[in-house]
Amino acid sequence: MADVLTSLCAFPLTPLADDTLDESALAALVSRAVAGGADSLGVLGSTGVYPYLNRDERRAALDAAVGAAGGVPVVAGVGALRTRDVLRYAEDAQAAGAAGLLVAPVSYQRLGEEEVYRLFADLHSAASVPIVVYDNPTTTGFTFSDALYARVAELPRVASVKIPPPPAGTVADRVAAVRRVLPAGVSLGISGDWVAAEALVSGADVWYSVLGGLFPEKAKAITGAVAAGDRGKALALSEALEPMWALFRRHGSLRTVAAAAEVLGLVTQSPLPRPLLGLDETSRADVEAALRECGLEG
Numbered sequence: 001m002a003d004v005l006t007s008l009c010a011f012p013l014t015p016l017a018d019d020t021l022d023e024s025a026l027a028a029l030v031s032r033a034v035a036g037g038a039d040s041l042g043v044l045g046s047t048g049v050y051p052y053l054n055r056d057e058r059r060a061a062l063d064a065a066v067g068a069a070g071g072v073p074v075v076a077g078v079g080a081l082r083t084r085d086v087l088r089y090a091e092d093a094q095a096a097g098a099a100g101l102l103v104a105p106v107s108y109q110r111l112g113e114e115e116v117y118r119l120f121a122d123l124h125s126a127a128s129v130p131i132v133v134y135d136n137p138t139t140t141g142f143t144f145s146d147a148l149y150a151r152v153a154e155l156p157r158v159a160s161v162k163i164p165p166p167p168a169g170t171v172a173d174r175v176a177a178v179r180r181v182l183p184a185g186v187s188l189g190i191s192g193d194w195v196a197a198e199a200l201v202s203g204a205d206v207w208y209s210v211l212g213g214l215f216p217e218k219a220k221a222i223t224g225a226v227a228a229g230d231r232g233k234a235l236a237l238s239e240a241l242e243p244m245w246a247l248f249r250r251h252g253s254l255r256t257v258a259a260a261a262e263v264l265g266l267v268t269q270s271p272l273p274r275p276l277l278g279l280d281e282t283s284r285a286d287v288e289a290a291l292r293e294c295g296l297e298g
Contacts, residue, residue, distance in 0.1 A: 006039065006187060006205045006206050007039045007205075007206060007207070007220075007223045007227065008037070008038050008039050008040075008206070008207055008209060008212050008216070008219050008220050008223045009038070009039065009040040009041065009042050009075065009189070009206055009207065009208045009209065009212070010033040010036075010038035010040075010041055010042065010209055010212035010213045010216050010219065011041075011042040011043075011045045011046075011047040011048065011208060011209060011210050011212065011213040012026065012029040012030055012032075012033055012041065012043065012047065012048065012065075012213035012214070013026075013029060013047055013048065013049075013213060013214070013254075013257060013258060013261055013267065013271060014026055014043070014044060014047075014048040014049050014050070014053065014061050015029070015261070015266075015267040015268070015271035016270075016271055016272065016273055017267075017268040017271070018268075019273060019274055021053070021057045021060055021061060022267070022268065022271070023060055023061070023063075023064040024064075025266070025267050025268070025271075026061055026064045026065060026068075027064045027065070027067065027068035028068075028266065029213065029214070029261075029266065029267075030043070030064070030065045030068040030069055031068045031070075032214075032216065032266075033212065033213055033216045034068070034069060034070055034072050034216075035216070036212075036215070036216025036217045036219075036220060037216055037217065037220035038072060038212055038216050038219075038220070039072070039073075039223075040072060040073040040074070040075055040099070040100075041065065041069055041072055041073070041074045041075065042075050042077070042102060042208055042213075043061065043062060043065040043074050043075070043076055043077065043098075044058060044061060044062070044076055044077035044078070044102075045077045045102055045134070045208070046077075046104075046136060046139060046254065047210050047213055047253065047254055047257065048061070048077060049254070049272065049273055049276075050077040050078075050079060051079065051080075051106060052273040052276075053273070055085075055088065055089070055092065058089060058092065058093075059092050059096065062074070062076055062092065062093055062096040062097075062098060063096055066096050066097040066098065073099035073100065074097070074098050074099055074100075075098065075099065075100040075101070075102050075132055076089075076093035076096070076098035076100070076101055076102065077101075077102045077103075077104075077134075078090045078093055078101050078102065078103055078123075079102075079103055079104045079105075079106040079134070080106055081106055081107065081108060083118075083119055083122050083123075086103065086119065086122075086123055087122065087123065087126050090123060090126060090127055091126070094127070094128055094129055098129060099129060099130075100129050100130045100131065100132055100159065101123070101127055101129060101130070101131050101132065102131075102132045102134050102162075103119070103120065103123060103131060103132070103133065103134055104134035104135070104136050104139070104140050105119055105140055105142045106140055107140060107141065107142065110141060110142070111142050113145065113147075113148050116142060116144070116148065116152075117148065117151055117152060120133065120152045120155060120158070121155060124155040124156070124157045124158070127157055129157075130157055130158070130159035130160075131155070131157050131158045131159060132158075132159060132160045132161075132162055132189070133149070133152055133153070133158060133160070133161045133162060134162045135149075135161070135162060135163050135164055136162075136164060136191070137164060138164065146177060146178065146181045147181070149161055149178060149181055149182065150181040150182065150183075153181075153182050153183055153186045154183060158186060159185075159186060159187065160186060160187040160188070160189050160205075160206065161178065161182060161186060161187075161188060161189065162189040162190070162191055162208050163178055163188070163189065163190060163191070164191060164192060165190070165191065165192020165194065165195045166195065166199075168195075171195050171198040171199050171202060172198070172202035172203075175188065175190075175199050175202040175203050175204050176202070176203065179203055187205035187206050188203070188204050188205050188206075189204065189205065189206040189207070189208045190204045190206070190207055190208065191208045191209075191210075193207075193209055193210055193211045193219075193241075193244075193245060193248060193253065194238070194242075194245035194248060194249065196209065196222065196238065197222050197226070197234045197235050197237065197238035198235065198238075200222070200223065200226040200234065201226055201231045201234055201235065207219065207222070207223060210248070210253040210254075210257055211241070211244065211253075211257070213257065214257050214260060214261055214266070215296050218237075218241065218294075218296065221237055222234050222237045222238055225237060240294065241294050243289070243290035243293045243294055244256070244290050244291075244294050244296070246290075247283075247286060247287060247290055251279060251283060254272070254276075255272070255276075255278060255279050256279070256287060258271050258272050258278055258279075259278055259279045259283070259284050259287040260287055260291060260296070262278070262284075263284065263287060263288055263291065264291075264297075
């Protein structure tokens, strides 16, 4: 699985219609990502609003996604507040045909490092497929230390570590630092789409991409340039998407791609679970303008 978790892992929305899971729209988004060249799919990640979905909704979403993926590996988010529920969601994901499990240390009470390690150790003992470690401190409130990366990555089923976007000017150094602590065979992944090209040309293995879940061709062009050794092209392609990156940084990637999907008619109005609200009309107009500027209207 570590060999699979390279290049582009596309993260589609989990769209809702009238606050109810829209399985057909999800399947269409997965098919779009596959047709656009995604190497793997991250379903029920943060873009897939997994914390807002109950067990039945998660099962239905995975069935729809795996069915539409056409054999492209699906990595399923299984995060939850309680370890008991993480293990249940992992069992469901494996039964649905997921090729891997994506786990962030979700919490209400702030977690300590030992608690997070034991979460992954418990999942490792129960899982039969590879695990992706998801460090997303903006949403979880927990930040992995490099020592914890190293400790968790020693668990044999851990196949990849997904790090958050480093501050501007530090991307190459951060990638190198994390790479030094990971065992051989564990891939290093990047999120935060606006730094992805820089991280990939600096040695990251996989882009866990929000943009790729909606515009896979654009994301695949960047990973393709990296694979071809064309550093300048990869960075230039990313720079051309700066109008979208600016909106990701301003509004968050979830609300931005939800608005983009709505503008393009790929989802119904208000695809987000309440109480989340979509962007207001002014911000939606900004999304429409960015789509035009970046050539993402089709």
